[in-house]
Amino acid sequence: MVTLTTDYTLVYFTNKLKLMEVNNQMKTNELAELLFPHITKSPAEYESLFPKRDLPEGAKVTRLGPSPTGFIHLGNLYGAFADERLAHQSGGTFFLRIEDTDDKREVEGAVDAIIESLAYFGVNFDEGAMAEGQLGSYGPYYQSERGQLYQCFAKELIKKGQAYPCFLKEEEISKIRQKQEAEKQNPGIYGTWAAHRNLTFEEIAERIKAGEEFVIRFKSHGDPSKHFQIEDAIRGTLSMPENEMDVVLLKKTGIPTYHFAHVIDDHFMRTTHVIRGEEWLSSLPIHVALFQALNWDMPIYCHTTVLMKMDGEIKRKLSKRKDPELSLDYYRGLGYHPAAVREYLLTILNSNFEEWRIENPLSSIEDFNFTTEKMGSSGTLFDLDKLNDVSKDVLVKIPAPELAQFLIGWAKSHNLELWKRLLGEVPSEESKRLAYLEKILDLGRNGNKPRKDLIFAQQIFAFISYFYDDSFDPTASDNYPENVPAEDVSKLLSGYLASYDHKDDQSAWFDKIRLLSIDNGYAAKPKDFKKNPDLYKGHVGDVSTVIRIALMGNTQSPDLWEIQQILGEERTKSRIAKAIK
RNA sequence: GACCCGUUGGUCAAGUGGUCAAGACGCCACCCUCUCACGGUGGACUCAGGGGUUCGACUCCCCUACGGGUUACCA
Numbered sequence: 001m002v003t004l005t006t007d008y009t010l011v012y013f014t015n016k017l018k019l020m021e022v023n024n025q026m027k028t029n030e031l032a033e034l035l036f037p038h039i040t041k042s043p044a045e046y047e048s049l050f051p052k053r054d055l056p057e058g059a060k061v062t063r064l065g066p067s068p069t070g071f072i073h074l075g076n077l078y079g080a081f082a083d084e085r086l087a088h089q090s091g092g093t094f095f096l097r098i099e100d101t102d103d104k105r106e107v108e109g110a111v112d113a114i115i116e117s118l119a120y121f122g123v124n125f126d127e128g129a130m131a132e133g134q135l136g137s138y139g140p141y142y143q144s145e146r147g148q149l150y151q152c153f154a155k156e157l158i159k160k161g162q163a164y165p166c167f168l169k170e171e172e173i174s175k176i177r178q179k180q181e182a183e184k185q186n187p188g189i190y191g192t193w194a195a196h197r198n199l200t201f202e203e204i205a206e207r208i209k210a211g212e213e214f215v216i217r218f219k220s221h222g223d224p225s226k227h228f229q230i231e232d233a234i235r236g237t238l239s240m241p242e243n244e245m246d247v248v249l250l251k252k253t254g255i256p257t258y259h260f261a262h263v264i265d266d267h268f269m270r271t272t273h274v275i276r277g278e279e280w281l282s283s284l285p286i287h288v289a290l291f292q293a294l295n296w297d298m299p300i301y302c303h304t305t306v307l308m309k310m311d312g313e314i315k316r317k318l319s320k321r322k323d324p325e326l327s328l329d330y331y332r333g334l335g336y337h338p339a340a341v342r343e344y345l346l347t348i349l350n351s352n353f354e355e356w357r358i359e360n361p362l363s364s365i366e367d368f369n370f371t372t373e374k375m376g377s378s379g380t381l382f383d384l385d386k387l388n389d390v391s392k393d394v395l396v397k398i399p400a401p402e403l404a405q406f407l408i409g410w411a412k413s414h415n416l417e418l419w420k421r422l423l424g425e426v427p428s429e430e431s432k433r434l435a436y437l438e439k440i441l442d443l444g445r446n447g448n449k450p451r452k453d454l455i456f457a458q459q460i461f462a463f464i465s466y467f468y469d470d471s472f473d474p475t476a477s478d479n480y481p482e483n484v485p486a487e488d489v490s491k492l493l494s495g496y497l498a499s500y501d502h503k504d505d506q507s508a509w510f511d512k513i514r515l516l517s518i519d520n521g522y523a524a525k526p527k528d529f530k531k532n533p534d535l536y537k538g539h540v541g542d543v544s545t546v547i548r549i550a551l552m553g554n555t556q557s558p559d560l561w562e563i564q565q566i567l568g569e570e571r572t573k574s575r576i577a578k579a580i581k
Numbered sequence: 582g583a584c585c586c587g588u589u590g591g592u593c594a595a596g597u598g599g600u601c602a603a604g605a606c607g608c609c610a611c612c613c614u615c616u617c618a619c620g621g622u623g624g625a626c627u628c629a630g631g632g633g634u635u636c637g638a639c640u641c642c643c644c645u646a647c648g649g650g651u652u653a654c655c656a
Contacts, residue, residue, distance in 0.1 A: 067656050102655050170654085186583060187652065215654055224584080241584065251654040258656050282585055282651035303586085306649070347605085351594055354605055376594080378587050378649090386593070386606050396619095444618080453618050513615075526615075544615035556617035 027201045028161050034205060035165060035216075036155040039148065043156050046149060050138055050268040059092035061272045063128070064118075065099045065262075068110040072117045073326045074345075074382070075277065075307050080123045081345055082275050082304065085370035087126070092272070095128035097265060098142045101255050117328050121338045138269045143261050150256040153264055153294065154216045154249055162293045163249060165214040166196040167207050190220065194246045216250040222289055230288065233273065233302040233372035243285035259283060263290040266299050273372075275302040302372050305380050325382065335410040335457020337398070340391035347390060348383075350374040362397075392452040400442040403454075404434060407441075410457040418461060421470060439566050440467050444558045451558060466552035467566065474578065477553035481545050483538045486581070492520055492546050493580045500576070502569035506561045517543045550579035 053061060062083035066076060087094035096118075098111055115131050118124075127136025134141050157163035166189070168176075173189065180187045197219060199207075207214070222242030230238050249260040256264070266274055281303050291298045307326070324330045331341055346353045346365060351374050360367065395403065411419035423433050441464075444451035454460045465471040480489050499512050514524040517540045523529035529539035545555055551572065557563065564572045 065656090069656090099656065173654090181582090184582070235586075238586080245652090248654050253654080255654085257654070277650090278586070279650055279656090284585090305587090308649085348593065354593085355595090355603095358605085380593070383592055383606070389606055392618095449619050451618050510615075517615095539615085541615045548616065554617090558618075560615075
């Protein structure tokens with residue numbers, strides 16, 4: 001009997017609760033219509049409009065979502081390579097979405113600049129924003145054009161009682177923050193601080209009638225004292241507190257915040273892997289809560305490390321304002337080959353890439369199995385020395401004609417004067433000049449121990465400048481060796497000139513230098529000199545250095561004989577003659 | 582402040598309870614050599630600190646320190 005009574009009581013209360021829910025349901029429906037009368041499409045319609053992608057098993061869908069400030073930096077490129085590799089090596093799709101939800105920051109022409117810059121470094125998209133318009137059936141790919149979609153789901157969340165309009169003014173919010181600071185509470189709009197969380201329908205209707213502006217906030221039910229686990233493909237299992245913030249979903253302009261746009265877009269664009277910077281880690285609980293509220297599957301998150309640099313003693317994040325080397329234009333300006341930058345970035349992107357490269361020196365990057373597990377999660381220091389080293393190895397594999405084209409292209413856009421001198425002055429001589437440049441670039445690069453002294457365009461042109469009469473300045477030459485007196489310089493050069501025969505092969509040529517050395521009191525072999533330093537003034541190396549300086553103003557250079565062959569008999573002789581006092 | 586993430590040589594890092602703690606860049610020395618570059622050989626330089634757990638800890642747990650990030654109607 002007693003049990004029966006309790007049962008009845010329970011049923012009564014349950015029914016009453018259900019009734020209240022129904023009432024609330026009606027109210028939230030009304031509210032949704034009040035707030036978004038113009039939204040008529042249903043969530044289901046969007047689901048069928050953007051169906052799951054028809055891709056092979058295991059194919060990954062990735063995206064790059066830059067904001068159009070026009071500044072695309074090394075960090076973007078770092079992430080973009082990861083996106084690109086992951087998508088393309090799995091037979092998936094990589095798309096470009098422009099995240100232009102911050103109207104204040106937009107820069108004219110920035111999108112084209114982004115696309116051009118990424119393309120230069122070899123990052124190409126399958127769909128999304130393109131130079132010639134938008135491509136793909138999951139668009140539009142500009143967030144600014146997706147307003148209806150975001151509002152539809154804001155409306156949906158309102159209906160479900162998981163979002164609400166908030167009329168708090170800027171001053172009111174800052175007052176709340178001050179109070180929170182005074183009370184040592186966490187700042188933000190949450191819990192009881194969320195003053196408009198439980199406004200009645202009537203109150204809301206009244207404010208709207210009065211023309212008050214509002215934002216749509218997420219009605220959070222999270223408890224930050226509770227933690228949940230989430231897998232990050234780079235970092236492994238993460239433990240995060242539940243989100244309790246009533247974050248803004250839609251700004252007063254109706255434009256979504258990053259959080260909301262990310263969830264909606266990556267769901268409807270069917271992104272499988274979200275690769276983004278570590279700075280997003282703290283907002284992950286928000287995103288998780290939103291995916292749950294909308295009852296959608298989450299993508300796999302991959303939070304990359306930030307790029308750092310050494311600033312004196314301190315290791316710090318690369319900054320846009322202070323560090324020119326963060327900008328991609330920096331590398332283009334100096335003339336780094338895009339393949340070198342790509343190769344370098346891959347070595348810091350995947351820790352086993354370098355090892356693979358040593359074993360597969362000729363393989364294409366496409367053949368490397370890129371994995372998120374091998375990506376680092378601690379701050380990576382950008383290392384210019386390493387880039388230069390990588391660049392040497394990359395450039396040595398590029399055939400001279402191809403390298404020449406790259407250099408000429410660089411000169412044309414970054415140093416027009418240089419370009420004119422190299423190629424442009426007399427159009428009829430263009431092919432001759434090009435052949436000359438190719439010969440210079442190929443110097444010592446063949447054989448099994450190729451020279452590796454070419455790093456980036458600016459450095460290369462300085463390095464080979466002595467091959468060009470107008471950039472060869474004998475007055476700026478290095479000093480002759482200290483152990484060679486001035487009168488010997490003249491004697492040696494005169495002797496060299498007298499015996500010079502352009503048709504000599506390399507060994508005949510060098511035999512003459514040995515003879516010349518002996519005739520003037522220098523050892524024919526460095527070893528002879530080392531054994532008996534008292535017998536000689538120096539050795540054949542010093543004699544060669546004298547010739548080298550006369551010929552190219554430099555103590556350091558590739559093989560002398562080969563240089564003379566490129567310079568030609570006339571110029572070789574005249575440079576030597578001019579150097580004789 | 583709170584919350585997250587991280588910490589192996591100067592730098593990038595491999596490493597998941599037993600290793601003489603890989604490899605690469607840079608540095609130094611030597612060799613090759615007409616200079617330089619290349620190449621070769623060798624070297625110096627490492628597990629942030631302290632407690633546990635364990636026969637045994639770079640590896641697991643706790644604390645501290647340090648670095649980074651977030652804490653917006655920016656992304």
